[in-house]
Amino acid sequence: MLKVNNIYKTFNKGTVNEKKALNGVSLELNEGDFVTIIGGNGAGKSTLLNSICGVFTVDRGTVVIDGVDVTKLPEHKRAKYLGRVFQDPMMGTAADMWIEENMSLAFRRGKPRGLKWAITNKERAAYREMLSHLGLGLEDRLSSKVGLLSGGQRQALTLLMAVMQKPKLLLLDEHTAALDPKTAETVLTLSDKFIKDEGLTAMMITHNMNDAIAHGNKLIMMHEGRIIYSAEGQEKKSLTVDDLLKKFADISGNALANDRMLLSN
């Protein structure tokens, strides 16, 4: 489903701020794979996801989604294949537009947009039905501005919008990091449910190592723009947070000293 082949990305090349964000990353996901990604700040986790989305083009290497080489495609053209949820709950929805308007935008992801009326009554009924499954009471607020929703509600809506047009690949970039623990749990449970019910292929960045172990069938650890460790199947299931910390120290020669990661355990 996804083939990331030896990609490199350096930001601000040739300046004092030069940052080698990706240093030869290769990754292959089969249909239905759900990989969790961990690593310290600046390890290249978000850069990896963004290079799959086409937020920028990579310096070297290729990205192939479902057999299509998207390496040179602009972001809006790749969107056809991708469902995305961002760390910032404000980023995934249009605040000044209504819930149903946001959903109708997501419903047409990857399709041409013409001069047909943007929302049909039939769609509206379908949206209401989908929203009711979130269990947040949003089904009665189709014509509320999204800007009026809480961060958790917006993130749940973004998640729904990312999957309502089944994506080849669902990309979750620390999508629960900005939420309070209880809301984070709700959104994470919803994510799991969507991935399982729809049989989605998914990638999830998280700073919570327990979550990284508990969710998905694969785990990768990144450091300085490389994948330094990966686990799947039984090996992943039997991992503990201590294992991960130790593995990180062994391979990188540093402690995984990120307060946020340690505090969250």
Next chain:
Amino acid sequence: MLNFLGSFAGPVAQGIIWGIMAIGVYITFRILDVADLTVDGSMATGGVTLVVLVTGGMHVALALLIAFLVGCAAGLVTGVFHTKFGIPAILAGILTQLILYSVNLRITTQRSNVPLSVDKYHILISLRNLTNAIIVSAIFAAVIIAVMYWFFGTELGHSLRATGCNQNMARANGINTDNNKIIGLVISNGLVALSGALLAQYQGFADINMGRGAIVIGLAAVIIGEVLLGKVFKNFALKLLAAVIGGIIYYIVISLVLKAGLNANDLKMFSALVVAVFLGIPYWQRKLAEKRSAKEDKANA
């Protein structure tokens, strides 16, 4: 009393014509979140295009259409500068505005002012017949509001709104934000040029400088409309109507301050200061609210 009301007929007609221009400004400023300065040029382009075509013997309806399309082309240039050249929107607009100054002089064959006599040519409106001018320009405004209401309710229109609201979200949902910005600038400047073409008929001439400061008048109309009617007018069509009403109020106020003795040459300064103050109000309100909530927190602590 009737005389008093009658003295406002001119400002009302002018206000509606500028209100059409304000709808164009609304599209860029409020929907696309771009301050487009092309309009200072495209307003005059619309005016001179219409006058030259009509005095050349063309039917006024066709001349209006062509004025609209020339305005669209101006918007296209700004859009391409902004999205394909990577020039910030404000600067892109200024560049096109400068280009249009030369283009407008080409259109008028280097004359700075071209007359359009209502006696010699068949045109739609004139300040000689204010009732007719008000009715005709109001019909134009109504049709434009209806078309814009329809357009921004379509799939494409929604994607334009999303582009202005949140580009990241728009791109993540497969929307070509660059193309949408171009489309918005094209429509906006088409409407502005159409407004200029109506204004030229109304005043009986077109002038190279007739668009100078147009952006300020357009913004004033949009903001006055929002401040006075924003609480009641929630529907999109009504929001556009508010911009037109804002234009009318603007011109009524202008006519009053002129009567009260303001020097006509100080008018532009007056308009700019009014816009600055009205743009400042929401910012000050936010600051004040922050201060208040900080005080409350202190009191509760």
